[in-house]
Amino acid sequence: MIAIATSVRDGAGLDRVGQAALSGRSGSLAVGLVVVGLWLTPGFAAAGDALQVTNARVPASDEVGIDLPLVMTIRNDATEADAILRVRCPFANFSEKHTVDRGEGAPAMRAVKSIPIPENKTIELKRDGYHVMLLQTRQKLVDGETFTCAVVFQKAGTKETEVQVSRTP
Ligand SMILES: [Cu+2]
Numbered sequence: 001m002i003a004i005a006t007s008v009r010d011g012a013g014l015d016r017v018g019q020a021a022l023s024g025r026s027g028s029l030a031v032g033l034v035v036v037g038l039w040l041t042p043g044f045a046a047a048g049d050a051l052q053v054t055n056a057r058v059p060a061s062d063e064v065g066i067d068l069p070l071v072m073t074i075r076n077d078a079t080e081a082d083a084i085l086r087v088r089c090p091f092a093n094f095s096e097k098h099t100v101d102r103g104e105g106a107p108a109m110r111a112v113k114s115i116p117i118p119e120n121k122t123i124e125l126k127r128d129g130y131h132v133m134l135l136q137t138r139q140k141l142v143d144g145e146t147f148t149c150a151v152v153f154q155k156a157g158t159k160e161t162e163v164q165v166s167r168t169p
Contacts, residue, residue: 049077050076050077050078050156051074051075051076051077051078051082051117051153051155051156051159052074052075052077053072053073053074053151053159053161054072054073054075055072055073056070056071056072056073056149056151056161056162056163056164057070057071057072057163057164057165057166058070058071058089058134058141058163058164058165058166059141059165059166059167060141060142060143060165060166060167061137061140061141062140063137063140064137064138064139064140065136065137065138066136066137067133067134067135067136067137068092068133068134068137068141069098069127069131069132069133069134070087070089070095070125070131070132070133070134070149070163071124071125071126071127071131071132072124072125072132072151072161072163073122073123073124073125074117074122074123074124074125075121075122076117076118076119076120076121076122076123076156077120078119078120078155078156079119079120080119080155081116081117081118081119082117082119082153082154082155082156083114083115083116083117083153083154083155084097084114084115084117084132084151084152084153084154085114085152085153085154086150086151086152087132087134087149087150087151087152088149088150088152089134089147089149089150089163090138090147090148090149091134091137091138091139091141091147092134092135092136092137092138093135093136093137093138094134094135094136095132095133095134095135096111096132096133096135097111097112097113097114097115097130097131097132097133098110098111098112098130098131098132098133099112099115099129099130100127100128100129107128109133111133112130114154115130115132116130117153132151141165142165143165143166143167144164144165144166145164145165146162146163146164146165147162147163147165148160148161148162148163149161149163
C-alpha cells in the first residue's frame, strides 16, 4: 500500500515537474518571440519609412509622344545618402534623370546617371534642378488623373509612387 502511495506521489511529482518544464519552455519561447518582434518591428519601420516620396506630379498635356518632367518631394531620414537609379511610369516609354546646367548661355538640361539624395534631408525635384524626364509619352495626360510609377532607389529599393497629373506642376 505504501509502495503504491509512493509511486502515485512520485508520479504526481513527475507530472508537476513535467508541467513546470513545459510551461517554462513555452514561457521562454513566448519571450523569445516578443524579443524577435521588438527587434524586427523598428528595423522594418526604418527600412520602409526612412525614405518617403510625396507630392509627385507631372504636367497635363494634350500631346502624345512628348517628353515631360516628373517632380516630387523626397524625404530621406536615413543616415546614409541614397540615389534615384530608375523610374518607370505606365504612360511613358522611357525615362532619364536630368540636371540643369547654368553656364553662360540659357540653362540646359543634361542627363545624369543617378539623382543624389542626401541623408537626413528633404529635397525637391524640380524642372530647373534635378528631375526625372519621362520620354515619349504614350497617352494624353488629363489634369487630376493619377498613375502609379515605380521609383527605384539605390538603397531604399523600389517605391511605388502615386503621380498626379497637374496643370501647374
Ligand atoms: Cu529634363
